[in-house]
Amino acid sequence: MTKILYTDKLDQCLERWRSAGLSVLGPVRKDNVTAYRPVGSAADFELTQIIPDRSIKELFFPQTEPMMHYSIKKDAIDTEECLPPVGARIIFGARPCDASGLAIDDPLFGWDYKDEYWFNRRNETVIVSIACTKADAFCMCTSLKLSPDSTKGSDVLLRALESGKGWQVEELTDRGREAFKSIAELLVEGSDSVAPTAVVAEKFDADKCAEWLKNPENFESRFWKEISVRCIGCGSCTYLCPTCHCFDIQDEGDTFTGIRRKNWDSCSFALFTMHTSGHNPRSTQSARWRQRIMHKFNYFPGKFSANSCSGCGRCTRQCPVDMGITETLQEISKLSQ
Amino acid sequence: MSIEEQYRTRAKELLSSGEVKLVIGYTKGSTADRRRPAFVSSPEEVDRLVLDGACIANLSGYLVTEGLLSDEKRVAVYLRPEGIRAINILAAEFQLDARQVEILGFNTTGNEPSALAGSKVDDFADLIASLKDSTPDTAGEELYLKLEAMTPQERFDFWQAEFSKCIKCYACRQACPMCYCRRCIVDNNQPQWVNTSSHTLGNFEWNIVRAFHLSGRCVECGNCDRACPVNIPLRLINRKMAGEVLEAFDHFSGSSQTQEPVMASFKKDDTETFIL
Numbered sequence: 001m002t003k004i005l006y007t008d009k010l011d012q013c014l015e016r017w018r019s020a021g022l023s024v025l026g027p028v029r030k031d032n033v034t035a036y037r038p039v040g041s042a043a044d045f046e047l048t049q050i051i052p053d054r055s056i057k058e059l060f061f062p063q064t065e066p067m068m069h070y071s072i073k074k075d076a077i078d079t080e081e082c083l084p085p086v087g088a089r090i091i092f093g094a095r096p097c098d099a100s101g102l103a104i105d106d107p108l109f110g111w112d113y114k115d116e117y118w119f120n121r122r123n124e125t126v127i128v129s130i131a132c133t134k135a136d137a138f139c140m141c142t143s144l145k146l147s148p149d150s151t152k153g154s155d156v157l158l159r160a161l162e163s164g165k166g167w168q169v170e171e172l173t174d175r176g177r178e179a180f181k182s183i184a185e186l187l188v189e190g191s192d193s194v195a196p197t198a199v200v201a202e203k204f205d206a207d208k209c210a211e212w213l214k215n216p217e218n219f220e221s222r223f224w225k226e227i228s229v230r231c232i233g234c235g236s237c238t239y240l241c242p243t244c245h246c247f248d249i250q251d252e253g254d255t256f257t258g259i260r261r262k263n264w265d266s267c268s269f270a271l272f273t274m275h276t277s278g279h280n281p282r283s284t285q286s287a288r289w290r291q292r293i294m295h296k297f298n299y300f301p302g303k304f305s306a307n308s309c310s311g312c313g314r315c316t317r318q319c320p321v322d323m324g325i326t327e328t329l330q331e332i333s334k335l336s337q
Numbered sequence: 338m339s340i341e342e343q344y345r346t347r348a349k350e351l352l353s354s355g356e357v358k359l360v361i362g363y364t365k366g367s368t369a370d371r372r373r374p375a376f377v378s379s380p381e382e383v384d385r386l387v388l389d390g391a392c393i394a395n396l397s398g399y400l401v402t403e404g405l406l407s408d409e410k411r412v413a414v415y416l417r418p419e420g421i422r423a424i425n426i427l428a429a430e431f432q433l434d435a436r437q438v439e440i441l442g443f444n445t446t447g448n449e450p451s452a453l454a455g456s457k458v459d460d461f462a463d464l465i466a467s468l469k470d471s472t473p474d475t476a477g478e479e480l481y482l483k484l485e486a487m488t489p490q491e492r493f494d495f496w497q498a499e500f501s502k503c504i505k506c507y508a509c510r511q512a513c514p515m516c517y518c519r520r521c522i523v524d525n526n527q528p529q530w531v532n533t534s535s536h537t538l539g540n541f542e543w544n545i546v547r548a549f550h551l552s553g554r555c556v557e558c559g560n561c562d563r564a565c566p567v568n569i570p571l572r573l574i575n576r577k578m579a580g581e582v583l584e585a586f587d588h589f590s591g592s593s594q595t596q597e598p599v600m601a602s603f604k605k606d607d608t609e610t611f612i613l
């Protein structure tokens with residue numbers, strides 16, 4: 001016997017959570033794009049799409065965020081810090097790869113400086129993931145030692161019932177248990193059978209790839225040029241990635257007053273490493289693509305003992321020229337045989 | 338012989354004879370319905386080249402990759418009529434020497450590609466002239482007409498909702514053969530002309546700047562629209578501008594290598610209806 005949440009109780013759950021002070025978010029399709037957004041009623045959820053087009057990271061690390069207002073006066077500079085909006089939230093219907101992505105980035109945002117913009121939100125958000133029962137050709141979580149029902153980064157994991165009428169509930173953390181206390185009466189004990197989780201074939205051997213990437217001889221390999229020749233240098237893969245976390249700090253305004261913002265930035269852009277002198281240490285697109293792969297599968301694991309990739313596959317799924325991490329690591333797997 | 342075979346044979350001949358150093362075409366993608374750009378530089382590799390109804394991307398932008406044509410050698414490229422128009426514009430704007438471009442022209446009707454006769458950009462002049470009164474994009478027709486019927490406020494609201502989705506990944510710019518600037522105005526930070534932030538205002542600034550820069554230059558290939566990861570119907574903005582330019586200046590972009598850029602030239606008899 002396990003706890004079951006039936007779909008027809010979802011609206012009542014949303015009400016309870018709101019009464020308990022949680023704002024509710026989840027995958028919503030609007031204007032032809034599915035993203036994690038505020039949810040009004042259960043009918044707003046888009047839970048059938050394999051994965052939302054946009055990743056969950058933007059709820060914790062938005063594409064642009066004010067950090068402070070400043071005004072420069074004759075004999076003083078006034079600054080006013082902007083902290084992230086407070087308020088407890090629950091994200092219902094996250095994909096396990098998205099939830100994992102957040103857990104992957106936690107050590108990064110807490111390493112030398114504890115990023116309050118990230119952690120204030122992380123600490124106030126309950127993540128309820130739904131194990132995947134469908135996958136497409138771009139999903140690759142299993143190649144990253146994760147799975148369609150991975151619990152990493154989730155506070156509660158739901159598994160769809162075979163009947164399609166609800167989910168089996170697995171509470172994973174205290175935060176998850178706390179949030180589900182408020183809906184305890186809406187859950188029932190049952191032994192309904194669950195739908196099989198999606199089958200995601202392993203596409204590459206991440207350990208072998210890491211070995212190849214660590215070998216300094218391969219840094220200048222012709223491979224980088226060949227694999228990235230069609231890359232057009234946009235930032236679509238990095239901005240849709242649940243783990244890419246680079247940002248730029250920009251002042252907007254005039255000489256005397258303005259606002260300092262934290263904006264997403266991408267290693268795919270030539271400007272990313274451009275020096276004031278005009279010299280660019282990563283002057284070619286192949287050097288930029290190499291950096292992206294090296295960062296995710298060599299430098300990041302070296303520092304934080306995990307790949308900076310949760311296998312969501314958005315990089316390939318939405319690439320204008322059909323590139324992405326999967327193809328590159330598949331090719332590296334071949335080279336390292 | 339299918340057009341795919343026909344063009345493979347031609348690509349092989351071009352590479353074997355040394356007439357071109359590279360063929361830019363399409364090959365199989367990561368799923369059955371995807372095609373991806375392919376760069377073939379030896380005759381042994383031409384069998385990778387695919388040509389079918391799924392080959393839609395305009396590949397002309399790759400020709401202005403820094404250094405590609407600087408050795409004065411020639412490159413062959415698979416192009417649909419919009420791509421051929423793009424070559425005319427790139428030549429008119431001195432971004433390439435069209436003599437270095439060998440065209441493997443094709444059109445797609447229904448889901449089948451058909452060969453276009455010719456190999457030099459000027460060979461297609463009559464074809465391009467015949468396209469002047471038609472739009473290459475029929476997919477967005479319904480939405481386009483809907484937008485045209487809207488009041489200015491409704492249209493503004495529509496675009497505001499669309500632009501608020503923009504994440505400034507610049508996939509539209511990078512996929513566009515006309516966006517060849519080595520340093521885009523939005524990447525200039527001394528001074529910072531355009532806000533880098535991806536809030537609604539910054540997104541408006543970016544998309545409007547791009548719409549103006551493409552007026553009279555866009556060939557409506559749809560690369561930007563297909564590249565957009567958040568599905569903003571970008572081609573409709575450019576299509577609107579193309580229509581305006583055609584009406585005001587009788588300018589159909591990419592008609593010839595000597596066509597003057599409409600936004601950078603002045604004629605005494607230009608209409609000035611926009612001056613109030």
